[in-house]
Amino acid sequence: MRFVWSALSIIVVACAVVTVKPELLVADYALQTPFAQMLAMRGWIAVGLAAIGLVFLIFGALRFFVARRGRIALTFSIAMLLVAGLHAGTMYSRGITDNEALEGESTGASITVMQYNTMGGEVEASDLAETIADSGVSVVTLPETSTESGQEIVAELASRGLQFQQFDSGTSDYEADYTSTVMLVSSSLGEYSQEQIFASPANGAQSAPQGLKAVPVSGEGPTLIAVHALSPGREHMEAWASEAEQAYSLCSSEPNAIISGDFNSTKDHEAALGLSCKDAVAQAGSGAVGTWPVGLPPLLASPIDRVLTTGGYEGDSAAFVDLGGSDHRGVIVRLNPQGATA
Template identity: 35%
Template sequence: MTPRGWAWPAGSAAAAALLAVLVVWPQAFGMAGVYGPAQVVALRGLTVVAGGAAAVGVAVLALVVRPARWPLAAVAGVVAVATVFSAGVLWSRGVWSDRITSAASSTSGEGEVQVLAFNTLYDGAGPEVVAGLITTYGADVVVLPETSAETTSRAATLAGGGFQVFHHQVDAGITSATGLLVATSLGTYGEPRPDPSGGLGSFTVRPEPGSDGPPITAVHAWPPTGDAMARWRDDTVWAVRRCKGAEGSIVAGDFNATLDHPALRSLAPCADAAAERDAAAVGTWPATWPWWAGAPIDHVLADARAWEVVSFSVLGAAGGSDHRPVLAVLRPAG
């Protein structure tokens, strides 16, 4: 092939490479927080499957369409490399969610805290489902985005009491309502301090003087929709700062963001519980999709100077919610 003849395959490969990088690693262009790339990279598992199918399809097409064989072969090669790279990212983050069937089946050490986060989808899961999760897994901290005050309080009662009940709602919509239960064994907590950026019911509670429990933040970030990207970025940054800014913090809930998105790219001195347990590629939304296809957007963050992650589990779909509950077990470090 003449040098001029190579121009078409080279140009096709270059264009495919630019698009592939934008899909599998938009961070390279500073676009992981931009509408479009942010949504695509959140579904990395789907892009791996789609990329593999596309690479095979284009390779077969290259064998059939002789005039365009080299350009198509170049594109197939680029897509294959990008797919392998993205699969490697998933593998490195981990697909091995810890399996905990009940509180009785898990070892519980002194000082351990069980953190449950569950977006109940417009209050739809109901207090019975929430209470069942609490009692089954022995949760000490329960974060409930999209949950009414009534459901939050009723779930605490059905779970046997022993919780301080907190709730914050930004407006009349249930989407902006977030509940939080904190076991009284962790101490006494003061009134909620809401997210000043106007997030969907996110807030922080701190222990009262004389109590040594950890600061706890319940998170529900705006989703990254076309008209709310700035709010989404502000909410996720605020949530991560809550973890970084107070010693011993625990921050949990629906971040509507994965580890590919800007706010979660740099967490130190905090840690993502799923990443610590090689489960950060296990999808939590939507609950009806296979775990490998969904987006891991529900998180438990903890100050790694104060907490060690014992386990992290993505639980089965519950109560018709579009989110899977997540459960992290933390114990004091050192």
């Protein structure tokens, strides 16, 4: 039996180790049910492995002191605690700072972006406008927000003396808010015009993520893109993975862009797809802070609301807001030109 328990321990520890960086050995499995859903909750993996390690540490210690046995359990417990530590270290390296407001001061060249999934327009327009104004936000991406809801926010901002252009997916009053996406751009960035993106599913995909693209009319300034990809439901995992791949592929196809949205995937899924984007929230020290679901502690929630860059901007400071009504928290990140200091 000693051999059996040793073999089982080695197998379990090996599986646990793979979860730290699954893209190295099992990238395909990381994009399938249930592993994709588990990987989205790295904080829970760390807590679960630590709990298993502690249980076997107590069990092994008792066996050792009572019967001079339990060495396998003790070794197993230490291994599991070490792997839990690797998960915690990965999260720490991505950033665990959970601020309620941006830190420091913005520069004249800063661009502040807010991403907020309003869950079908359930977040009050006045609350959004107040947060946008107080945080100096100049680009707002709002998945699951109708054209009409966007217009209400623009009107609220105008009453505060702030002018924003609205770009949206053009949903009618008869369509549900959650089928649409809105992007607001401050007049301080100059005039922008909307272009089509994800005109058709790519690479034989069943569907394409919702996307809005706005480009500066003058030709100067970053391209602004809002994304809302499919969630990883058991019945449409292939479509989910394809939409995530299309969304992250923008990082290589758009040379000077700010890409913000509800990606319904994390940096780990991005890596499993073999893609790499510049994560502005991680650069700001908050890449592991979760935004969904809002009821979980931030480090146990999933960081699926993301702000990515491809050009000359980098994250300087990030903050998270919960205005009520949605199952997501909003993320705000200040972007500075690379090399600039606030």
